[in-house]
Amino acid sequence: MGWYVLRRIALIFPTLIGILLVNFAIIQASPGGPVDQAIARIQGEGVTATAAIAGGGGGGSLDAGAPSSSYEFARGIDPDLIKELEKQFGFDKPAHIRFLKMLGDYFTFDFGDSFYQDVPVVDLVVDRLPVSLSLGGATLLLVYLISLPLGVRKAIRDGTPFDVFTSVVILVGYAIPAFVLAMLLIIVFCGGEFFDWFPLRGLGSENYSELSVWEQVKDRVWHLAMPVAAMAAGSFATLTMLTKNSFLDEIGKQYVLTAQAKGLAPRRVLYGHVFRNAMLIVIAGFPAALLGILFTGGILIEVIFSLNGIGLLGFEAVMTRDYPIVFGTLFVFTLIALVAQLIADVTYTLVDPRIDFETRET
Numbered sequence: 001m002g003w004y005v006l007r008r009i010a011l012i013f014p015t016l017i018g019i020l021l022v023n024f025a026i027i028q029a030s031p032g033g034p035v036d037q038a039i040a041r042i043q044g045e046g047v048t049a050t051a052a053i054a055g056g057g058g059g060g061s062l063d064a065g066a067p068s069s070s071y072e073f074a075r076g077i078d079p080d081l082i083k084e085l086e087k088q089f090g091f092d093k094p095a096h097i098r099f100l101k102m103l104g105d106y107f108t109f110d111f112g113d114s115f116y117q118d119v120p121v122v123d124l125v126v127d128r129l130p131v132s133l134s135l136g137g138a139t140l141l142l143v144y145l146i147s148l149p150l151g152v153r154k155a156i157r158d159g160t161p162f163d164v165f166t167s168v169v170i171l172v173g174y175a176i177p178a179f180v181l182a183m184l185l186i187i188v189f190c191g192g193e194f195f196d197w198f199p200l201r202g203l204g205s206e207n208y209s210e211l212s213v214w215e216q217v218k219d220r221v222w223h224l225a226m227p228v229a230a231m232a233a234g235s236f237a238t239l240t241m242l243t244k245n246s247f248l249d250e251i252g253k254q255y256v257l258t259a260q261a262k263g264l265a266p267r268r269v270l271y272g273h274v275f276r277n278a279m280l281i282v283i284a285g286f287p288a289a290l291l292g293i294l295f296t297g298g299i300l301i302e303v304i305f306s307l308n309g310i311g312l313l314g315f316e317a318v319m320t321r322d323y324p325i326v327f328g329t330l331f332v333f334t335l336i337a338l339v340a341q342l343i344a345d346v347t348y349t350l351v352d353p354r355i356d357f358e359t360r361e362t
Contacts, residue, residue: 005346012338017103019334020327024099027323102327111328116320121328124313129332131203132309135298138224139231147236148282151243156270158248166240174237179300182230186304190226198226201306227305231298239282246278283347 091098105112111121150170154163173181187193190200199205203223204216211219250256251274259269302312310329317325 005342008342008345012335012342013107015338016106016331016334020103020106020331021099023327023330024095024102027326028095106327106331111331112324114317114325115322117322121324124325125310125328125332128308128310128313131302131307132298132311134203134220134224135227135231135301135307135309138228139235142228142232143235143239146232147239148243150236151240152247152270152275154240154244155247155251158244170237170240173233176233178230178234179304181233182227182301182304185226185230199223203307227301227307230304231301243278243282246281247274250274250278283344 093101109122111125113120114124117124150166154166157163185198186200189195189197199222203220205211205219205223208216208219256269256274259273260266264272298309299311299315301307302309310332313325314329314333316322317329
């Protein structure tokens with residue numbers, strides 16, 4: 001197992017390089033970059049050349065752009081000004097030089113500075129990541145704590161009224177978009193039209209730093225309750241049905257019938273034999289679930305509940321073409337996903353020791 005883990009760790013680096021290269025190429029071909037935006041400001045708002053250069057941001061270590069002649073709004077603009085803008089945003093070097101410099105910087109966790117906030121990207125990521133991890137981790141924990149036992153129970157009582165009723169409930173939750181549910185929860189529980197039981201925004205009260213450890217925990221749970229509920233509702237269906245179908249598939253296999261024929265107690269058959277085999281497919285989906293909840297599932301929730309997480313940071317960076325933040329958050333999310341996949345593989349051997357990754361080709 002040790003050699004397999006080392007090989008997988010070694011594969012993280014080329015995987016990161018490949019993902020960054022693909023996205024760098026896409027950004028390279030995309031119009032509307034920071035230079036285009038600066039030129040548009042000059043033409044549309046009468047900004048002087050000096051002000052345009054001074055107000056464009058601090059630059060960064062990673063940048064993607066196109067040659068001067070391809071800028072959408074470059075007609076009638078002094079070529080010297082365009083060169084100054086390219087130099088300011090780091091576009092004055094060939095694409096392959098910028099990409100190689102980016103790799104060298106990123107593998108030392110130097111993501112450069114934001115174009116528009118004049119702040120190191122790593123500081124923004126470090127500041128925002130705990131918010132997303134708190135939200136995503138709590139959501140994932142709640143989903144697994146409820147969906148796994150519920151899926152097992154549904155498999156045992158397949159076809160009963162309990163199975164039908166719970167299926168209807170979780171599918172209704174799945175059909176309601178997270179942001180719609182979030183607005184409904186705000187109206188009902190956050191001082192909208194009915195009750196004022198939970199805070200509307202943020203992860204902590206104003207006096208959070210003055211609270212004791214136990215009071216801080218309660219305050220954080222209080223603030224996370226509504227965002228987590230909104231994010232988790234749509235995730236119950238997938239994991240519950242996956243767990244149920246996995247258990248049903250295992251229950252019908254010959255080894256289960258043999259164990260039952262030998263007179264083993266149903267609980268021992270279920271949790272001693274079926275559980276570890278059925279859980280493998282559930283564990284396999286953990287990395288995708290983690291990344292989905294942290295990024296795609298959390299952006300709108302972070303906006304609605306005013307949570308300054310890394311998902312919102314990356315989304316805003318894409319909209320403003322703040323490329324150092326775009327690639328910095330991409331690097332962090334990709335690294336988290338790859339590490340989560342490695343942890344899932346290691347968990348396989350803990351659930352079922354018969355799995356031996358040492359005999360597999362990486």
